[in-house]
Amino acid sequence: MEIPYTTEHRPDTGLYNAKLGVWLFLASEVMLFGGLFSAYVLLRVGAEPGMWPHGWLNVTLGSINTLLLALSAITTLLAWAACKVRDFGKFKIFHACTMILAIAFLGIKSYEYRDKFLHYEIALNNGTFADGHLVEKSADFDLANKTGAVTLHGHIVEDRKELMDLRSPEAQKAEHKELVIPAADIKKMQNYGPWHNTFTAIYFTMSGLHALHILGGTLVIFYLWGPGSRMYKTDPERFTNRIEVSGLFWHFVDLVWIFLFPVMYLT
């Protein structure tokens, strides 16, 4: 038994099955990310005045990542075009580039995550807040027993609100230096993980889900580039379709980033 229109177009719809399938799948993906973006909007407009963070993410790294994904969109398209004109060698080169760009993206993303996990806000017993990156914890550091000390590279502020807008002139002027804080002075110590506030929560969730999509897409592209490319010899047309369909998914994932980047980094 054979399913019709796996490779050739159905005349009245002008589509082969998988192309329709992937567009439908992308429609549901739009709703998935749409749900998350609307969550973002609701959380942001519902935040207490002055408590929604600005400038917490590194715009340079974000821009580089945007560029990487934009380039990968081009190489994906070229890989498909190479298949279309039956130039297998070029296909291999272009999709190798796609995967390298994707891995570079994930590398930069991991670096950004690591930076957030090493970034601490410490509420001190005297009512002020120490904020900065972890330099070291002393060997006997223990919050519960109040022994030892932690060293941060950062600054101390009177009010948490001063930590919210890092683009403000005051925040730009703040002098960062090594702070040694004894455990006995610490009321609460928390890094900038998803639990920090609703901004980091939605940032980690959305960019994490996006990174999972990048990972999934890369795995698919790797399969089609490596073991799956054997189909090129037996059924080049169907193989080209597969490259097109996976490419559509890849473009969608890029597009999600195009929305994520301004929403998270630039506003």
Next chain:
Amino acid sequence: MQSNVQQFPPFREVPPTHAHHDHGHGEHHEPGFWQKYIFSTDHKVIGIQYGFMALCFMLFGFFLMLLMRWQIAHPGVPVPVFGPLLEKILGQPAAHGAISPDLYNSFGAMHGTIMVFLGVVPLAFAAFGNYVVPLMIGAPDMTFPRINMASFHAFFLGGVVMLVSFFIPGGAAQAGWTSYSPLATTIPTHGQAFWLVGMVLLITSSLLGAVNFIATIVQLRAPGMTWMRLPWFVWAQFVTAFILLLAFPPLEAAGVLQLMDNVVGTSFFLPTGLAVGGAVGQASGGGSPLLWQHLFWFLGHPEVYVLILPAMGIVAEVIANNTRKPLWGYKSLVYSALFVGFLSFIVWAHHMYMTGMGQKIATFFQATTMIISIPSVIILTCMFLSLWGGSIRINTPMLFALGFLPMFGIGGLTGLPLGLAAADLYLHDTYYVIAHFHYVVAPGTIFALFAGVYFWFPKMTGRKMNEFWGRVHFWCSFTFMNIVFMPMFAQGIKGMLRRMSDGAVNYSATRVPNAIDALPGTVMQLNGFILWAAIGLGIAQIPFIINLFWSISHGEKVNSDNPWRATTLDWQTPTPPPHGNFSHTPVVVRGPYEYSAPGHAEDFTPQDEPVDGAAPATTAHH
């Protein structure tokens, strides 16, 4: 073309051709057990897998309900017969065989979840859709058979995760099937995390199914099967698939966010300063409980139409077939289904009138809610009008289909007061709501599903289910369903709230005699009454279960591939249809409901019967 058409085998009174005799092409050998029944990519096997699992889950969900009804009628009294068993399996929460409030909450949440996501949706959409849609449109299979298999496996895994959550410390999810935050995050059990993981798997399953259904209906229609020649059942499934495709992902998003709240410690749905057990929690706050409700009901309301549209589709097929006349208002039915599907996305906040939303917003959702009742009424009216002047054949599927009409009517009409904000403020969260939506899905959808089981059983097995026991099943179910749910309207109007593990005894006149709105004794007595009706309803399913299994091997053999003398393509296949379905590619030449067409000897004309071949075929038969 012409020779192609004439290859069609005459369809009438031909002894059923059995699939396994037809394997003479030598293209594939008989697959082993695992490949045939567990890892099958055949849409019919997958449909049956779905159907079997869904029926099992529905029975399980029904038992949860029986236990809850016992607790409501006799709060704190050990459950007879099953009590010791419960204590053995679940331990402390069922100490002495009685149901603790926590366990009651678990059962309540899981009853809803299982019935909706593991029972009715898989049966109505996945099982019947998988089995029947490719047959009806003349396709050899679904467009993506392996994705279809993956869809079933995701569903199966989701079901396993849900069931496993009963046995973890703290028990299954307790925050209701709607899982409102912050309750769902603050209850000290990991059952909620299991629930969310299970839901993500189930959503994945329906996503894969929905993509497959739409692609199949768009791409694999047989030659001549134009859009307006599709049986209405296919249209209903098509709209359902779109709803699943687009409404489920926001719930998945919400599920991911709540999972983050429960496992990672974020505060998406936890407001600032949330106190749990008298102490302010550690969460950062700043979240919005209403966000959950919006995301949930953005799925939740379209979900209602996922439950009802396929059921209506089944009823339409059964009615057209048994009235022996075309379905009345086919085009209105098609456009109504499309309109319902579209509008179902903008009515969700009528579940949230009590959240203190502004009047303007409430008015908008009130208006859309009233508007969506119009296409639903059109659909129901078309079905009622289809009965007019028909020479109706009464058989079990038809009885269930006829039972569906008034039952769904009651369910739908009692929904109108809930759609109006002013009335809803009073009725919200009472048993009136329970009665309303159960009338829609229990004697409504589930009756239609029974009709479908009795109707397509001969195609699946080559045998009919027993007619006498089918009628016993129908009349007993019909009677007990109404005795179970009708009193709940009265209880709700009197102010009895849902989700109370003591059956509202603490609000009854015997406990608080001086309260002016205490529940009178008559309302409380109804609890006992409903319990016995529910037990009766359970007993009424025994004939069905026995009939279902017994008929597979002992039922009356059908004497043709088309025992109901139906027009649609699903009956123009061998019985049961082999892998690949049709012996020849069917060519469709007419609409789906050509019953009693003038000038024909037979009172039905199959969609693929050649136009000029009609006369010879009938004479050949006589």
